Structure formats: structure tokens, C-alpha cells
Amino acid sequence: MTAVVTLASAARLDHVRRQQARLAGADVERVVVWLDAEEPPALDGAIVLHVPPGAHGMRLAAGRNLGVAEATARGHGLLVLLDADCVPGPNLLAAYAAAAASHQDGLLCGAVTYLAQGVTVEADTDLAALTAPHPARPAPAVGDLVEAAPEEYPLFWSLSFATTPAGWARIGGFDEAYEGYGGEDTDLAFRARDAGAPLVWVGGADAYHQHHPTSSPPWQHLDDILRNGALFHGRWGTWPMTGWLEAFEAAGAVVREGDGTGWRRA
Template structure:
């Protein structure tokens, strides 16, 4: 039996997978390949995206629903907003079980099956998967094998690492068979890279607060609202592999939006998000901030081109 013939017999789960991207279609096609070759298939995959090639999307044995970012009424020059686009994808979803994946995810074969089962058992909760970070981009032949369903997850395990600054499951050999899940009160540990939630809870939270702009804090805000509403938060050992891309340490390329969003977050929650980055910006003399302050952050100066260049890490697996 060929891989395609085997895939045609896969069980379809009543779950909507939602992703959004622009200009990162190589990542998108790798994500779709992993979804098409998983142990089960989601009933639909909603892509909020403007530039994916329809003929490429047609190659995947998935029920793909492509939504233009302009459907949310934004002008072209402000059309890509990740929180707003996630909300749009959720509004279009046909199923109550929702799994959100960033476009730079590659799922482990059992990710959809196991995370959906856990969501059914904890239908009033917010669940987050376990990221592993690829230390380099996939090579062309690896992407081809992923498309064909012949790239083993063991290979991706060897190419990936944990983020040591996050809460991780360490039982690596149990990832694909164990149903490990643990509740946490640390809602600040939530990251929207890979999470699952039922529609009622998503709507209760109000989706993502679209007053945040660009990069930073919108996912922490989402989790804090879940905490305020007494929605339990669980970490699971269901693995996604984060596709490697260049980063800035600290993220000086997102300075403006980080400051806007940090001020917005503090105004709403009386708590500073992204404190590690804010401390680095303050140590560089770029912003006026300390952890105990209650006044809005002000920018003292713009980073120099040399500082931005020195912060660029093309080969780092995570920020």
C-alpha cells in the first residue's frame, strides 16, 4: 500500500485547524504536509492568507478553506494582523473544537489525534502543546520527504531542541505514546504557537484583543483573560516542531510594537509583559523602564544600525 493509499483511510476528526500567514508559504506547505500525513486528519484547515498558491494547496489531501485577510475589513496596508486573523479564522470554523497553529509549525504525527482527545476530556479548558525548535531550516530533500509522508519524527527530534526558558516535558521517548498533561497556574507560560480550545471558551474570552498591534503580548493577554474567567490551563506533551528562522536577540526589529503593546497590557492588567525584553531595552538605554513602575514606557532613543546588526541571529532556533 502506498503512502497516499494509506492516508486515504485515515480517520477524520471533527476539529478545525486554524493558521494565518503572509509571505511564509514554504513554512505553510511544510505545515500542511504534516497535517496531511498525521495519524488522523482534521475535518478542515482554515488558512487566513493572501498569497498561497491555489494549485499548491490543491496538492494536499485536506479540506482547506482559504480566507483572505481583507475579509476582516482592514485596508491593504494594515491587512496582516495575527490576532485579528485568528479571530477571523475562528469565526469561519465549522467545528466547536479549535486548534490554532502558527504557520512555522510542523506537527508530530499524533499531535492532532492526541490533543483533540485531551480537549474532549477537558472541554472547558485551554490546552497548549509542546514546542521543539528545529536548529536549521529543512533542506529541500527533507521537505520533499515530509510532503511524501516519509520523513520520520525521530529525524525531527534529532534536529530540534527545547527552549530552556520554557516549561518542557522531558520524557522525550514518551512523546508519541504518553497522554501526559499537567495543569498550571502560570498563565504567563501560554504561547499561541500551538493551542487548543473549544469555541464556547474562545468566545467567552472574546478571542484575541485586537487593540494590540504587530508583535508581542496578544497571546499573554488571551491567557490572562482565560485566568480571569477561571478557565483552566493545561500543558500537554503533544509535540510540534518549530521551523527555524532568523531572530533578533533582543527583538529590536519589533521595538515599536513591543512598547505599544507593553503599555496597553499594563494599562489593562497592571502587570508588565515581556519583562525580559524590556529589561534588555532599558539596559541598552533605549527605553525608560523598570519593573516597579506604573507610568507608560517612553522611548529614549532608537537603536543604532550597529545594535540591530549585532542583535541579528540567523541560526538561532528560538528568540
Template sequence: MTYRSVSVLTLVRGRQVHLDHLIAGLCAQARMPDELIVAFMQDVAPRVPPDCPFPIRLLQIDGDALPLAKARNHAADQAEGEILAFLDVDCIPDRNFVKRAIEAVDQLPDGVFLPEVRYLPGNPDGWLDHTQRAPDVTKLEWAGKRHPAKPDLSMCATRAIQDFGEIWGLAFILTGKTWDSAGGMDERYVGYGAEETDFGRRLERAGAELYWLGGTVCYHQHHTINKPPLQHFESIVRNATLFHECWHEWCMDYWLDDFARRGLIERDADKLTVIRHPTASEIAKTTQGPEVRFS
């Protein structure tokens, strides 16, 4: 296997325990990353352990709203690795994550790779072993559940994906060269939604290739979700409208359709109109219990 340097990049606002688990997963890798870049969107830097087997660099990202596209761009700009492995702070990578990233790029240099994600239930005791320094692999394998809309990659090395709309921010891997060819992410997207879908279109336009990546699993740590995410109503509407202006089609149709059914918006092929904003009571009623792992 060719030596290739790997930068793992993650974004943080809160979620200290989740970050602790992500770092523990990286410390247990079969092949260590060359660095971890933590782009934090909060006033105080998150805690990181002083004795990691790889350097950790902290970047503060300004902005009250969630500037996810901006944070990813800044992290990518600062990365020194040939390979950029974006990993959501909620994810615990299995021990093959970095190794499989390198193997995939060796085989398909222009590829963008989506590793399998399995979702964990709520667990106040966490997912580390008795040492509290490494993930408990047995517990993760037992508890992790694949999203029903995603394929089983257990017997797959790589599999081509035709629809670039599949790309998501939870975990994706590509070279810095491929990232640059797409121009990074559009920082006009602020808050929840659409910046990843827009980036997928940019990658497609740049001639990148998209693949599912088997041989590794990222375990998504539970956090409370809303179905639909009414707490992000304004940013979803704004970002969906921006996406339509850029690509002449809608994204996040599933959420927009739900908003329309609730009488919050009206939408046709060309225009979205806000009828009213959700109330605090409506938002509260969409909050899901600890047994709900994904939307």
C-alpha cells in the same frame, strides 16, 4: 473517543514553504482535521494543494502591520469545528496532534492545552520524506530540540499550569465555547507581542483551565530571529503599554529590560518612556545565525 469536529487554524504572511510542511503534517494525521483555515495577511493568497483529504479555507486579513489578534479572531469566527487547534505556520504537527486534541477535550472540556514544541535547525532541504508529501518523522525526531524553559512532556498526558502567562501562539487548543467565553483576542494589539499574554488573562478571568498536553509534538521550523527583536521595537513598546493599561502590570519584561539596558527606554512600575529608537545598525547586530533556534 467521542467524535468531535476539529478546525486547525493558522496565520500566514509569506512562509510558503513552512505552510507546505504544516499541510503535509496535517495530511499525515492519525485522525484528520475537519478543516484547515488559513488566515493570510498578504496581497496574494498562499498556494494550497488541491487534493487534501480535508477542506482548506483561505481568509484574507487586511492590515499592513501584523494584525495577529484580528487574524485569529476572524479565523475562529469562521471555524466550523467544535475544537479550535491554533497552529503557527512555522509548525509541523506530528501524526497525533488532532487525535490528542480530541482526547484532551474529552477529558477536560474547559481546558486550554499547550502541546510540546521542539525547535528545528535551519535545513534548506526541508523536512519531508522522499515522496515530498509527508514529514520525515525520523529526521524530525532526531533534529527537534525542546526549549530549555519548557517542561519535558514525553511521559505526560496532561499537566495543570497555574501561570496563564505560559500561553503562546505557536500551538494551543481549546473549544470554540472556551474561546467565546474569553471574548476572543483584543484587536487593539497590532504587530509583535502581548496579544497572547492578554488572551491568557482573559481566559483566566473566564474560568478556563490551562494544561500542558503530552502525547504529541509540534516541530517548529527554523527562521531567522533577532535577540532582542529590535525590529519590532515600536509594536513591543506600544503593546506592552496597552497591556499595562488593561492589567496594571508589564508583560514582555525580558525584552523591555533589554531595551532599558540599551538606553532605548526607561521604565518603572507605572510608566514607560521612549528615550530613543534603535538604529538600523543596532537592529542588524541582533540578527542571529542559522544555528540559533529560539530566543
């Protein structure tokens, strides 16, 4: 049996409803974790859990952990995690299930297509015709599985991935010390690498990211990125999200620490 775990908030509620509509006809149990302080709305057919924000913002790591714990307690053997703004492609569930059969303890990742502004996903939208995987990560052909090299683990994105309860237990789940935006997904990938769990690029497990306004670098998350980046550096000896940090630095918003190993607000 398969469970699909999704994080949700009021800001992404329309996206979540479209995602849930795409999943409604599938043989899965849907677990939605609401991250806002307010009580969650009902979502037809889904189990809705609530993880209010912490001192530093939304608790994405804690939310995913709670959703997986609920799905595992209900006896599901395949755990698929999709971000609120992602909808599954027509073969995503089957591709992840096939990959899990041969990689029981793996961290399984499908390609992600970022949909253009103005593309609204309805229940009958032909997603396959829109497929254009983001070029930053491998996108194997349908049916192919490619194990990542050790240096590819930082390319793990938590917006679409799958594993089994055995794989989740081996990795240990997300570190709930991360609050607010950024860092928790790369931390999970590094924990998987340390545990010897393979990161597997799964051909055909396509997800589609629904458009919403963003900024690059994400100025609204500057303090989160500095705080979570420092936490990550303390554990792994390197910083995540360096592209954004360098962009903040170029804009004069942050400066490097005296020893050059980190950043702080200017």
C-alpha cells in the same frame, strides 16, 4: 471534527506549505488566514481567508479570531491553532483531542521543539526523533495532562494550542486592539485565567518550530512591543515581554517612565 487554523504571510509561505503538506493526510479541515495586504495565494485543500494589516501592522489577533469563527461555523468541535512556522508532530492532533475530551473549556498547550538551522521539514521527516521541547515550559510525558498553576499563565504561547468552541466562547477570543507584534497571546491567557478556564499542558501534543533568522531582542518589533506592552499594562497592571524590554533598556534604546511602571523610547 477538527479544524487547524494557521496565520500566513509571504515571509513564511515556505513554512506554511511544509506545514500544510504534513496536515494533508490528516482528517482535518485546514483554515489559513493571510495577513499581508496583497491577495492571498491558493493553498491546495485549504480554506484561505484574508485579514489585511491595520494601522500598526499585521492583525494577528483579528486573523485568529476570523479563522476560529470560520471553523466554528463549519461545525468543528476541536480548534487547533498553529503558527505559520510550526509543523505538527505525529501525535499532536490525537493528544489535543484526548485533552479536549476531559477539559472542554480548557486552553490546551503542547510542547514546542525549536528546530536547528539547516533542518528542513519534508513530508517524510521523522519529527519524533528531533523532539527536544523548549525548556521554558512544562513538557509532560505522552498521555499526561497537567493543569497550570495561576502563575504559569504567562507561559502560554499562541504558536501551538487548542480549545473547543465552548472554551473559546468562555475566554472570548483574542483582543483585536493588539496589532503588530506581541502581547495578544499573554492577554488571551490572562483572560482565560480570569474566566476560570484551565491552562493545560498536554503531553504528546508536540509541535516543531521551523528555523528562520531572528534577533534577540527583536529590534524590528521595538515599537510594537512598546505600544502593545502599554496596552497590556493598562488592562492588567503589569507588562509582558519584560525580558526583551530590559534588553532594549540595557542597549540604551528605551528608558523607564518616571514612576518606573513602564518604558518609552530613549
